Amino acid sequence: MPPRVFRKLGLLALSVLLAVLSTGPRATAAEFNFARYKETDLDEFLARRRPATGMDVYPMSPLKLDVTLASHGEPCANGALKRSLIMSGMPKQDADSLQATNCITVRSAKGRELKVFMQDVVYGFLPNEVPVGGKLSLYAIHAFTSPDGPGLLVSEFLTPRSFPRADKPADTTMTSCGCWTHDEHPGVDFTADKPGAPVAAMADGVIVKIETGEQAPADFPGIGGCGRYVVLKHTYPNGGIVYTRYVQLGRVVGPKGETLRVGATVKAKDTIGEIGPSKVLHFELRPVAPGNTTTDKAWSERYGKMPDMEWSRYETVDPQKFDVASFGGVKKATK
8 A cells, every 4th residue: 555645733742752842843754646646426326236145345546535424434344355355356454454543434425425544644643634514525445345445544645735735845944953955854852951861761662673883874864874762663453553753862761861772671661772862853653554664675685684674664753743542452443
């Protein structure tokens, strides 16, 4: 599935970090191939033939549908969806790991309604961006059709205000962390009043990577080249996994100044390091989700056999918008 375009604005979990920091410039980098999705009229689509019994499977046909949001939806069973994807050729392990546990209801121009699956990593943005009755465009794959209707999996959505501009000029100015330009910046930067301020863990997690080199090298701009950092792995009740990375640290230390080690568990708000001399913390949020995983051959050759670099396989999302709690099943998304 294509990678997702990630959006911006608030995340409650970041209040832990914001206790000592204020936001600076931010940007994200991910591309979504909107052009491959075929413009489709929902009323005509719903009028297509349905099987009397069983399920017709489609080869993950990409569709673009302009609709009205009828309901923010609710959790839904996705067994038929996963079976159809496997039958279409998706590896079973990918289908099994697919995180699409919510369905929304949309309405056609003629008032017909359809319930569609939505990837959790996408669903986390919906309630804050689209009110019930709001217009949106769905970018979905047609996975199957049953006697009850078609089964669609939404990989992305846009509102009339969020359509991308092809003529947007590149922003080659440096971010506040000084590691990347705005166009290739993979996370969000926070500034502190002075070096040595504590950096807190966003949530309970396990330390999976500690980089202690002040000038840590990297072959990819979204991975390294910005000094000392810590990566935490957060596992949630529904099995969802999110990695967080805290970059440009001065010291990597625990709450009492102790040395931290890979494999150690930390609690939310535990100190995992200190702000470095630049007085900037670069923070990244990387959910493990289909469509959010790099398939870059160069990455596989460089990091594929390094377990402590697994976190870098997953694209960043904007921490100030992505709803970690909804993604992880801690709570339902706010309607």
